[in-house]
Amino acid sequence: MNNLNRPAGRQIQxxxxxxxxxxxxxxxxxFAIGGIIVSITSGIWYLAIAIFLLWIVxxxxxxxxxxxxxxxxxLGKFRTVWYAGLHVKIPVIDNIVNKISLxxxxxxxxxxxxxxxxxxxxxxxxVVFSKVFDPQKYTYGVxxxxxxxxxLSATTLRSIIGGMELDTTLSSRETINSQMEAILDQATDPWxxxxxxxxxxxxxxxxxxEEVMTKQMRAERERRQTVLEAQAHQESVVSRAEGDxxxxxxxxxxxxxxxxxxxxxxxxxxxLVYEAQAQGLEKLREAHIDESVLRLKGLxxxxxxxxxxxTKIYMPTDISKVVxxxxxxSESLGIGDSTPVDKSAKPVKKQEIDPCLSEETSKEGRKxxxxxxxxxxxxETRRSVI
Numbered sequence: 521m522n523n524l525n526r527p528a529g530r531q532i533q534x535x536x537x538x539x540x541x542x543x544x545x546x547x548x549x550x551f552a553i554g555g556i557i558v559s560i561t562s563g564i565w566y567l568a569i570a571i572f573l574l575w576i577v578x579x580x581x582x583x584x585x586x587x588x589x590x591x592x593x594x595l596g597k598f599r600t601v602w603y604a605g606l607h608v609k610i611p612v613i614d615n616i617v618n619k620i621s622l623x624x625x626x627x628x629x630x631x632x633x634x635x636x637x638x639x640x641x642x643x644x645x646x647v648v649f650s651k652v653f654d655p656q657k658y659t660y661g662v663x664x665x666x667x668x669x670x671x672l673s674a675t676t677l678r679s680i681i682g683g684m685e686l687d688t689t690l691s692s693r694e695t696i697n698s699q700m701e702a703i704l705d706q707a708t709d710p711w712x713x714x715x716x717x718x719x720x721x722x723x724x725x726x727x728x729x730e731e732v733m734t735k736q737m738r739a740e741r742e743r744r745q746t747v748l749e750a751q752a753h754q755e756s757v758v759s760r761a762e763g764d765x766x767x768x769x770x771x772x773x774x775x776x777x778x779x780x781x782x783x784x785x786x787x788x789x790x791x792l793v794y795e796a797q798a799q800g801l802e803k804l805r806e807a808h809i810d811e812s813v814l815r816l817k818g819l820x821x822x823x824x825x826x827x828x829x830x831t832k833i834y835m836p837t838d839i840s841k842v843v844x845x846x847x848x849x850s851e852s853l854g855i856g857d858s859t860p861v862d863k864s865a866k867p868v869k870k871q872e873i874d875p876c877l878s879e880e881t882s883k884e885g886r887k888x889x890x891x892x893x894x895x896x897x898x899x900e901t902r903r904s905v906i
Contacts, residue, residue, distance in 0.1 A: 582607045582616070589655040591618040601655050618659045624651040624716060627666065631724070632674045638685045643724045646673055648704065649717040657712030665711050669704070673718075676703050686725065693720050 583606055584590055590602040593615050609616070631645040648669065652658045662668050680699050681689050689696070697718050705715040725733070 576611055577608075580609050580611050580614075582609060587622045589620045589622055589652075590616050591620070591655055591659045593617050598656065598660070618655070620652055620655045620658055622652055622655075624649060627669065628721070629670050629673055631722070632677055634678050634681045636681055636686045636689055637683055640686045640725060640729055642681075642686070642689070642726075642729075643722070644677055644681065645721045646677060646700070647719045647721050648673055648715060649719075650708070650713050650715045652712055653714045654712030657710060659712075661711040665708075665713060668711065669708060669713065669715075672704060672707055673700070676700050676707075686729070690723060693723075696720060 582590065582602065584602050584604050586604045588604065590607075592599045592602060592609065594610070594613055599614065627648045627650065629646055629648065631643040633641055634644050635641050650669065658665055677696075677700065680696055684692065684696075697720060700718040701715055704718060708715055
């Protein structure tokens with residue numbers, strides 16, 4: 521039986537050996553799978569860490585726009601100012617505390633009640649044009665720069681307008697603007713603000729003052745209208761008087777020139793007459809006329825003098841010879857065939873009307889014309905006597 525039982529014992533001992541080998545194989549597989557899992561897990565961790573680091577880097581990259589500035593603090597202390605461009609900050613350590621626009625800004629402040637020098641309360645609202653020129657001073661110089669600028673503008677406005685009367689305030693905006701600009705620009709330098717311009721938008725007086733100003737303006741316009749009308753009337757009267765004066769002066773000058781021209785013409789005519797007479801006598805002298813011709817000329821002269829209407833007769837010295845020769849004695853004494861004496865008035869030559877005379881000709885002009893006529897008559901008389 522012992523021999524019969526041995527093979528069975530051997531079989532019993534062989535089974536545990538096979539099971540131990542399978543268990544070792546299982547453990548080996550498990551360890552292999554564990555290593556693979558560990559490798560995969562470590563790769564995931566590395567990838568996660570890499571992604572996290574990349575996210576941190578990307579999250580701390582900043583792009584500053586044009587005309588902007590960022591204030592950077594490191595551990596609570598001012599570090600630097602970032603201007604337009606790409607910048608990277610250190611996480612946790614660096615911090616952006618302020619973002620500032622460097623563009624020019626327009627601040628329209630609400631109306632401020634102001635009392636003028638003549639105790640008139642007006643409301644004045646101003647507009648301030650400014651820009652930040654130093655971001656560090658703008659951030660650390662004052663707690664609220666815009667509120668500070670508004671309050672400073674109001675106090676400056678009250679100080680300037682308080683020394684002016686209402687009329688001066690309304691007519692001196694440029695002066696007020698320039699003074700406010702200078703004062704605000706100097707006062708805001710420590711805040712990093714540059715004030716470029718200040719403008720008064722509105723000056724609103726009380727309704728009662730506006731009514732008084734309207735009446736004053738209406739009265740001023742009426743006064744100007746009256747003054748202009750008076751000036752226009754004065755100018756018209758002066759112009760009319762100057763025109764009359766000029767017309768009279770021109771008329772007097774024309775009359776003077778007419779007299780001068782008339783006198784010159786008469787003088788020239790007289791000169792020509794005498795020259796013609798002289799030339800005639802010269803011709804007679806050259807012709808060697810005899811005594812009979814001279815007597816004939818003398819009789820022609822006597823005929824013109826004693827035309828039958830004369831009250832006086834001028835007799836030449838040799839009248840006896842003339843009478844004896846031509847028988848003038850009988851005609852002179854009315855004996856024989858005598859010509860009756862014509863006692864009618866001499867025909868008067870009709871006076872020519874001067875074309876230069878008119879109804880508007882002055883008294884002096886008419887006197888000048890009469891003088892010219894008298895000269896003509898005198899010339900004609902002398903010419904007839906000669």
